Amino acid sequence: MAKNDFGPPDFREMLPPVIKKNYGKWVSHDIPRPGVLKHTSSTGDVIHSVRVASPRLVSSDWIRDISDIADKFCEGFVRFTTRNNLEFLVSDEKKLQPLIDELDKKDYMIGGVGLSISNVVHTQGWIHCKSAVTDASGITKAVMDDMVDYFTGKKSVPARLRIAVACCVNMCGACHCSDIAIVGIHRTIPRINDEGLARACELPNVIASCPTGAIRPRPKDKSVDIIAEKCMMCGNCVVVCPAGLQIMDPENDGVSIWVGGKVSNAKGGPAFSRLAIPYIKNEPPRWDTVTAAVNNLVEVWIANARPGERYGEWITRIGWEKFFKMTNLPFTDKHVDDFTHATTTFRSTIQCKF
Amino acid sequence: MAKNDFGPPDFREMLPPVIKKNYGKWVSHDIPRPGVLKHTSSTGDVIHSVRVASPRLVSSDWIRDISDIADKFCEGFVRFTTRNNLEFLVSDEKKLQPLIDELDKKDYMIGGVGLSISNVVHTQGWIHCKSAVTDASGITKAVMDDMVDYFTGKKSVPARLRIAVACCVNMCGACHCSDIAIVGIHRTIPRINDEGLARACELPNVIASCPTGAIRPRPKDKSVDIIAEKCMMCGNCVVVCPAGLQIMDPENDGVSIWVGGKVSNAKGGPAFSRLAIPYIKNEPPRWDTVTAAVNNLVEVWIANARPGERYGEWITRIGWEKFFKMTNLPFTDKHVDDFTHATTTFRSTIQCKF
Amino acid sequence: MDDAKTPLLDELEKGDWPSFVTEIKRAAKKNKSAQGLLEQLETSYREKIGHWKHGGIVGVKGYGGGVVGRYSDLPDKYPDVKEFHTVRVCQPAGFFYTTKKLRQLADVWDKYGSGLYNMHGSTGDIILLGTTTANLQPCVDELSEVGFDLGGSGGCLRSLACCVGQARCEKACIDSMDIIRDLTQKYQAEIHRPAWAYKFKIKVSGCPNDCAAASARSDLAVIGVWRDSIRIDNKEVRKMVDGGYDIINRVVRKCPSEALNYDLVKKELTVSAEDCVHCMNCVNMMPDAIAIGRERGATLLIGGKATVVKGSMIGWILVPFIKMEAPYTEFKELFEKITEWWAENGKNRERIGELIDRLGYANFLDAIGLKPLPQMVRAPRSNPYIFWKKEEVN
Amino acid sequence: MDDAKTPLLDELEKGDWPSFVTEIKRAAKKNKSAQGLLEQLETSYREKIGHWKHGGIVGVKGYGGGVVGRYSDLPDKYPDVKEFHTVRVCQPAGFFYTTKKLRQLADVWDKYGSGLYNMHGSTGDIILLGTTTANLQPCVDELSEVGFDLGGSGGCLRSLACCVGQARCEKACIDSMDIIRDLTQKYQAEIHRPAWAYKFKIKVSGCPNDCAAASARSDLAVIGVWRDSIRIDNKEVRKMVDGGYDIINRVVRKCPSEALNYDLVKKELTVSAEDCVHCMNCVNMMPDAIAIGRERGATLLIGGKATVVKGSMIGWILVPFIKMEAPYTEFKELFEKITEWWAENGKNRERIGELIDRLGYANFLDAIGLKPLPQMVRAPRSNPYIFWKKEEVN
Ligand code: SRM
Ligand code: SRM
Ligand code: SRM
Numbered sequence A, B: 001m002a003k004n005d006f007g008p009p010d011f012r013e014m015l016p017p018v019i020k021k022n023y024g025k026w027v028s029h030d031i032p033r034p035g036v037l038k039h040t041s042s043t044g045d046v047i048h049s050v051r052v053a054s055p056r057l058v059s060s061d062w063i064r065d066i067s068d069i070a071d072k073f074c075e076g077f078v079r080f081t082t083r084n085n086l087e088f089l090v091s092d093e094k095k096l097q098p099l100i101d102e103l104d105k106k107d108y109m110i111g112g113v114g115l116s117i118s119n120v121v122h123t124q125g126w127i128h129c130k131s132a133v134t135d136a137s138g139i140t141k142a143v144m145d146d147m148v149d150y151f152t153g154k155k156s157v158p159a160r161l162r163i164a165v166a167c168c169v170n171m172c173g174a175c176h177c178s179d180i181a182i183v184g185i186h187r188t189i190p191r192i193n194d195e196g197l198a199r200a201c202e203l204p205n206v207i208a209s210c211p212t213g214a215i216r217p218r219p220k221d222k223s224v225d226i227i228a229e230k231c232m233m234c235g236n237c238v239v240v241c242p243a244g245l246q247i248m249d250p251e252n253d254g255v256s257i258w259v260g261g262k263v264s265n266a267k268g269g270p271a272f273s274r275l276a277i278p279y280i281k282n283e284p285p286r287w288d289t290v291t292a293a294v295n296n297l298v299e300v301w302i303a304n305a306r307p308g309e310r311y312g313e314w315i316t317r318i319g320w321e322k323f324f325k326m327t328n329l330p331f332t333d334k335h336v337d338d339f340t341h342a343t344t345t346f347r348s349t350i351q352c353k354f
Numbered sequence C, D: 001m002d003d004a005k006t007p008l009l010d011e012l013e014k015g016d017w018p019s020f021v022t023e024i025k026r027a028a029k030k031n032k033s034a035q036g037l038l039e040q041l042e043t044s045y046r047e048k049i050g051h052w053k054h055g056g057i058v059g060v061k062g063y064g065g066g067v068v069g070r071y072s073d074l075p076d077k078y079p080d081v082k083e084f085h086t087v088r089v090c091q092p093a094g095f096f097y098t099t100k101k102l103r104q105l106a107d108v109w110d111k112y113g114s115g116l117y118n119m120h121g122s123t124g125d126i127i128l129l130g131t132t133t134a135n136l137q138p139c140v141d142e143l144s145e146v147g148f149d150l151g152g153s154g155g156c157l158r159s160l161a162c163c164v165g166q167a168r169c170e171k172a173c174i175d176s177m178d179i180i181r182d183l184t185q186k187y188q189a190e191i192h193r194p195a196w197a198y199k200f201k202i203k204v205s206g207c208p209n210d211c212a213a214a215s216a217r218s219d220l221a222v223i224g225v226w227r228d229s230i231r232i233d234n235k236e237v238r239k240m241v242d243g244g245y246d247i248i249n250r251v252v253r254k255c256p257s258e259a260l261n262y263d264l265v266k267k268e269l270t271v272s273a274e275d276c277v278h279c280m281n282c283v284n285m286m287p288d289a290i291a292i293g294r295e296r297g298a299t300l301l302i303g304g305k306a307t308v309v310k311g312s313m314i315g316w317i318l319v320p321f322i323k324m325e326a327p328y329t330e331f332k333e334l335f336e337k338i339t340e341w342w343a344e345n346g347k348n349r350e351r352i353g354e355l356i357d358r359l360g361y362a363n364f365l366d367a368i369g370l371k372p373l374p375q376m377v378r379a380p381r382s383n384p385y386i387f388w389k390k391e392e393v394n
């Protein structure tokens, strides 16, 4: 008989001895080479962490592969980062170079440390989610292929840059607070299946699910109507009533790109990502237009930001009007907020650049 | 037969000759002495403006008095400022000192220029408005009696400070954007007179007037009910239905004090005033508690702001937690916003001072 | 008579600041309604409550507004203020007067009203405080004879107001007074015959210092600005710096867009004109050394208003830069499109800012034929709730 | 078989970044459902549409969540992914593993599932990608034998996550990993048996750098901080400055609260501790010279979440400073009060942040017994729409 409610493995049993010994005693760190962190303890002990890119979606083979490496160089310990990178923790400095050699040989990609573009935080996409408007893994792969030199440290960036991808506006991740976020969006309103709606959905719940009050009952059919002008295609009603409402539209679905968000409190506090590009159509397998757009956004920032200046900090300094000019992006009606706090985003000062 | 629609007197006929001649040609100004502006034109001409405090509410006698003075020293011209001060415009520099002497003799108060606390922008109060929760003229007089030295320039301030008084939340003036604003408020919900309501008011209008949806119909009486927990005592329904709703409550009405707003675009842009003191009871004739509270707010600012730092700019630099500490004011549930954009005022960062 | 004593109000004759009570008393000496006001006000001070109420609608021939009807709720006790309506008289632009005009005004008002005034009301009008229904028409008739016309009240274009501008200010980028004059003349009908669901206000300031407080309290604010570069006279800069002026902390570091640079060695101040956001601070701080640019016009802000009902709004950018040259045709066309859209779509007691909030700024721009610009927003939207039109998709 | 060809996905094996397609193919060699996934995904890539749908509710004994049911909408074409549920397995705090544990996990998952994983899901769980309804129970049973328990899904406390903290970071003000461990053990019932109307998330970061992105994506964020003073080692400061480090522009001027002063003559950096807002920038920029303070605890933020329905929220200050020492009693009591209030008052699919927005932050504070503090707001209210309670007035 299986036990319940015992919780995850106790992390204290998952720690390499050097970490156990120096837990809470680390005093400083540096980055001896790209992709490698060296932390020093007040006891004088040192640990090296070699960070390696992961596709996040991995196979059992991959898990066994990295376990083999960790057994060989890291006393059988390994960790993942909050952005889904892998970290090999080296207690014995002599094993550092051999580890790196082995990783190089086996084509693991070392990087993501310090001033770099680290791994993308992304979501399920067509791999597994019923709400997916696009494929998050595919976009991530295409974009990161293009960003590899910024991950490995071959090329440098003014400050850390965090990219996130979400396959729908639920934004499972931190898209709403990322330097660059790619978010799947719909552009057509849900289509109504009266029969399914009548059969499977509670009208009051369906109506209440709409943030803009766009849904009104059509009692004679035990169904609803959607007022087109009020619908902003969020898909929330579809989540509540999948049997009666269908919003997927391969022709018109696609992605939007957002910039300037962050979560750390350093200098300015956490900030929302804001709309840069309202729509790019889905172009599997490699989303060329999206990849090029991200490349443009990244390169303009790199060329113009001051050292240490994160994406949003840079835009705040130069102003959005200059951002749109420098990135050569059109500013449209879509950029102008019209949701609950819209008026707080309007520019209530004459201060602007012409 | 009277004419209609001819508009106000043409300002071009109201200008002293030196202004007519140098219209649009002024190149600089200075403040040769407190309360006096000296403007210089590119033609070399000069005009002195002597600013004098006005109670705003004036009599015909007063109008004739100042006209006499203007005839004597200012070629029969006079102007008022946007803050209801009076300006004597002196073209002939030789007349400046005699004018000032005469003003001194007749007890006019010269000041309000440059780094000073200028006249209060205020509203009708019990003098004339049916909505008045307090008397704006009385508070103004009491507060300015206390601030006289900052008006005349006897004592100096770090930056200009604008005080406004409004007798109800309609805020006829610029209370919502003043360095210090005093605003009349109610603290009890409207009382309902069913008969008056049924007789004189349209139920749908009454219900729609409430920003929080606190009013619901009571059809059997052709009247309404007010849900106490939803009513924030704005009085808007009373404006729409004075016959059926009564909100005045001498026991509980009073004033609130707000700080840190401004309208100029210099440095930071325009900003809203924010709640400092939620309630002080009405204490006619001299509102001693209000006067003392304003004095405290002003003195703490003067003692701590950097040169040039306006009220809100100072608070922004030190943080609201320090402001409340330094002014010795309690921070309460009333200070925490709960209206439409409340969440945008919450502190979404760990950045704070303990 | 005991009632005539005003011990509470008398307290407000003490102190150095000029006293409105003294003014009421001066008028009361000659005028019964002023005396009535004084007495009723004393009662308000004692009871801590106002004694005014609305009554029937009052007005004068040919005008739909300009008069605010007011009745005492203690008419038996204070019969002289039983009716005590105010007359809103439109002020000359910039609040300039000849003493002759002021005296003419006082003569009429002594004849028909209380002899009390607000110089001026918060919107800008001369407020004639208190007269009877019967006196309204003759009063307004005689005012018109001496050249004073009514201002606005109700659902109309309210009397326009402005700063002193080019009449006496070196910072004026536009002729604020002439703009007000011209618009006031052109829109007499809109001012005098309320045809809208609520008020609409225009205020004009000559530069971003906004001495007319336009951005906070006008639905449409016109604020002068330049679009080339501030002009720096480095001789004057040096003079100030050599005199001990802390240019770094008072000017350079206070520039909100980091557009200023001071070379400590050369003692030279330079500006990156494309980065300047025209805040005025450097111009204000060093008036002899720094002047506004030469290519002048205005920024238009839309939506400013006080609290009721949706909360206060500070006007936001509608047009970053517009030339404001007489006869202000472009501005007028825009104003008319704006009020047309507002009149068509606005609800009762809904200001333009609130209507835009309800229907969407982009939709409003579209309706009046303006392109969305990044200058209109502090930042683009952060929520993904984007509306797409049928014609934009396949 | 033609269907088995994946020309589109093959494109995603090109390029240097590690390829998820390669991983699926590796699994597909041994596992039919992985092969099914690959094929269905190719179809999605061709048609630009997903092929998953909800079906019946699935689960395992004793648990109300932890499994996300998923069904192909092309079951006839891809019978091997007809049922393809994910199992959310709770990760050890800080994502540390022994290779032994990882191998045990892989062995079980190869037996019962697709052999595909997300390491990790965005909430922090190990996501086991795809199994059948029939396999769920035995899979979970065997996972439990090797020490892995389920994470959360549905209206429950979701699996908690944290940064690496004291395990390998000199900046950690709190023991983020132990906090997660302790809370996870204590709240097993809340994690495993959804009893609320919607999800609730807790994340813990050791310091204000917030490497767990807690403030953006947890209803209750715990962020380590100190309340005394940063510690400055001026020997190290001088070393960096002498080495050419631009301390003025990179550190002093970037301090958001102007708390730092650098004396150019003495080459000495000083801090006004009462003005420091603990942003971390100086500590980050000069890790050898500046260290966090010694009196440590955490700031709690409430309300962080993504977009649905009211728009995204970034958590805001609930408790400026709280000691976080095991067994975290004060924190637990607070957490329980919070969720109790939320459970009582929240509507369906209403996050705590949205509920607070709806009912008022001050009311919430009152309900959970906290005093309002100025640290909780960026600025006090600007609208005069204040609620007064009956007991506050006469
Ligand atoms: C390993 C990891 C924590 C973990 O538990 O897994 C981590 C570890 C460290 N972070 Fe972090 N951060 C990690 C995710 C984050 C995140 C979360 C995220 O990206 O989703 C953030 C917030 C990002 C944001 O603001 O959007 C984050 C914001 C920071 C910052 C603040 C940067 C800033 O200026 O805004 C620092 C300070 C710095 O860079 O000097 C920082 C500093 C550090 C230091 C230097 C702390 C230390 O002294 O050890 C660690 C090495 C950083 C490095 O990679 O160079 N870490 N760090 C995470 C690595 C993710 C990865 O694989 O790339
Ligand atoms: C006379 C008047 C305009 C009018 O048409 O009547 C006026 C006139 C001038 N203003 Fe003003 N301002 C006048 C109301 C305002 C207002 C509106 C208000 O107070 O309601 C503001 C906006 C206040 C606010 O932001 O809340 C205003 C914000 C400024 C500023 C910006 C100050 C700042 O740093 O924020 C300046 C620049 C300066 O002080 O150097 C300025 C500068 C000036 C200058 C120096 C402009 C010039 O070069 O001539 C004028 C003399 C100022 C003085 O009094 O020292 N004026 N000024 C108004 C005098 C009102 C009074 O009696 O006190
Ligand atoms: C007389 C005056 C106050 C004063 O003492 O100066 C005034 C007096 C009244 N205002 Fe006002 N407002 C006056 C300027 C303002 C201003 C300032 C301005 O125009 O620059 C504002 C703020 C700016 C704005 O328009 O938002 C203002 C915002 C209001 C509001 C709130 C409007 C809003 O959208 O938030 C109301 C409420 C209403 O309209 O029902 C209001 C309503 C009123 C009423 C009509 C209330 C009423 O129904 O009794 C007051 C009549 C009082 C009376 O007995 O005469 N008054 N009112 C000002 C007009 C004099 C003039 O024409 O020069």
Ligand code: SRM
Pocket: A122, A123, A124, A128, A129, A130, A131, A170, A171, A172, A173, A174, A239, D068, D070, D086, D088, D118, D120, D121, D122, D123, D124, D125, D126, D127, D151, D159, D199, D201, D216, D217, D218, D304, D305, D306, D307, D308, D309, D351
């Ligand atoms: C698996 C995962 C994405 C991933 O690829 O990593 C995920 C997947 C789903 N999320 Fe999520 N969310 C995941 C982390 C998040 C996060 C990030 C986090 O927890 O740190 C967020 C943003 C933070 C937050 O909670 O707000 C997130 C915000 C949402 C939302 C919007 C919630 C909101 O209040 O705005 C929904 C919508 C809903 O609940 O109906 C949602 C709903 C869903 C559903 C259940 C939608 C559905 O009904 O099908 C997705 C199931 C997909 C599937 O097939 O498994 N998911 N979701 C993440 C959970 C893995 C794990 O347990 O570790």
Ligand code: SF4
Pocket: A123, A124, A125, A129, A130, A131, A132, A133, A166, A167, A168, A169, A170, A171, A172
């Ligand atoms: S972002 Fe949307 S589509 Fe993607 S996993 Fe989350 S809920 Fe599913």
Ligand code: SF4
Pocket: A189, A190, A209, A210, A211, A212, A213, A214, A215, A226, A230, A231, A232, A233, A234, A235, A236, A237, A238
């Ligand atoms: S998609 Fe969103 S906005 Fe449109 S009807 Fe559904 S819930 Fe409402």
Ligand code: SF4
Pocket: B123, B124, B125, B129, B130, B131, B132, B133, B166, B167, B168, B169, B170, B171, B172
């Ligand atoms: S602020 Fe209120 S009470 Fe005072 S004049 Fe305006 S409407 Fe009347």
Ligand code: SF4
Pocket: B189, B190, B209, B210, B211, B212, B213, B214, B215, B226, B230, B231, B232, B233, B234, B235, B236, B237, B238
């Ligand atoms: S006073 Fe205001 S909140 Fe209260 S019922 Fe009237 S309109 Fe509504």
Ligand code: SF4
Pocket: C163, C164, C165, C166, C169, C170, C171, C172, C173, C205, C206, C207, C208, C209, C210, C211, C212
């Ligand atoms: S707004 Fe500008 S132009 Fe007008 S008076 Fe003020 S400083 Fe002068």
Ligand code: SF4
Pocket: B267, C230, C254, C255, C256, C257, C258, C259, C260, C271, C275, C276, C277, C278, C279, C280, C281, C282, C283
């Ligand atoms: S006007 Fe303002 S923004 Fe422009 S340079 Fe001067 S201080 Fe900077």
Ligand code: SF4
Pocket: D163, D164, D165, D166, D169, D170, D171, D172, D173, D205, D206, D207, D208, D209, D210, D211, D212
């Ligand atoms: S949040 Fe702070 S303590 Fe945790 S890993 Fe990041 S820097 Fe270290």
Ligand code: SF4
Pocket: A267, D230, D254, D255, D256, D257, D258, D259, D260, D271, D275, D276, D277, D278, D279, D280, D281, D282, D283
């Ligand atoms: S931690 Fe941040 S706020 Fe504190 S002194 Fe350093 S830079 Fe300034």
